[in-house]
Amino acid sequence: MLDQAFRQTRAWHEAGVPLKVAVNLSARQLWHSGVADRIVEVIERTGVDSRYVELEITESVMGQDPQHMESVVQSFHTAGYSIALDDFGTGYSSLSRLKSLPIDTLKIDRSFVDGVPGDNDDDAIVVATVQLAHSLGLRSLAEGIETQAQCDWLRAQGCRYGQGFLFSKPVTAEEIADLYFREALCRDA
Structure with a gap:
């Protein structure tokens, strides 16, 4: 599914439609070992510029294993992708965690x-x-x-x-x- 989304984004860009794509990442996707590296590899393989990618992670997922999620989010940020905290206000994010994340x-x-x-x-x-x-x-x-x-x-x-x-x-x-x-x-x- 991710591969398809980023291939489509590249096709839009080639057609002169410079849209930014936002992709929801599920809890299941985020719990796999090496998930950040795999997602970054898919994006890079499709040739989409990181400026046109936003990865969305729900607030509730962020609270499940804060250290693991912080590491994943930091990996995405380091690779140049913007991060959206989805469904804000419905989970249990602490303000101290919010200020420490590269959102x-x-x-x-x-x-x-x-x-x-x-x-x-x-x-x-x-x-x-x-x-x-x-x-x-x-x-x-x-x-x-x-x-x-x-x-x-x-x-x-x-x-x-x-x-x-x-x-x-x-x-x-x-x-x-x-x-x-x-x-x-x-x-x-």
């Missing part, structure tokens, strides 16, 4: 995004998470954005990145290039 992006879990704007608790959690990310020099990305009101509110809080049905339903690899060129055409018009 680039905090992905705010959709369970908090669902309630914004308007749910005081969700609003407070999202604002605090965005501020935490910015204070640590990280990107904040909101998951599960479904309405323009959510998008506008998140942007006003300083969250510059998002994903969800507001932007697009899931699409095939073939449709991605079409979307990219259509959006580029609209931006340039």
Whole structure:
């Protein structure tokens, strides 16, 4: 599956679509001995530049064996790949562990995004998470954005990145290039 994702990324780049690919790494993948070396080898074999790769690891997986996971994340970082901590706010990350990991992006879990704007608790959690990310020099990305009101509110809080049905339903690899060129055409018009 990883090989296919990175081969597709290379094909997009060759077609003039310089997209960054984010790949979720499962707990099972991350527990294999030498996993970081194997994943780096797959990426390098496909010829994708490390600037265009983000590896996503869930917060809950990070807490299962912190020393092992820290080693894996450090290996990815050393190889030049950006790391996203997925589903942030749903696991048991300590703030001291968060500051010691070479994380680039905090992905705010959709369970908090669902309630914004308007749910005081969700609003407070999202604002605090965005501020935490910015204070640590990280990107904040909101998951599960479904309405323009959510998008506008998140942007006003300083969250510059998002994903969800507001932007697009899931699409095939073939449709991605079409979307990219259509959006580029609209931006340039």
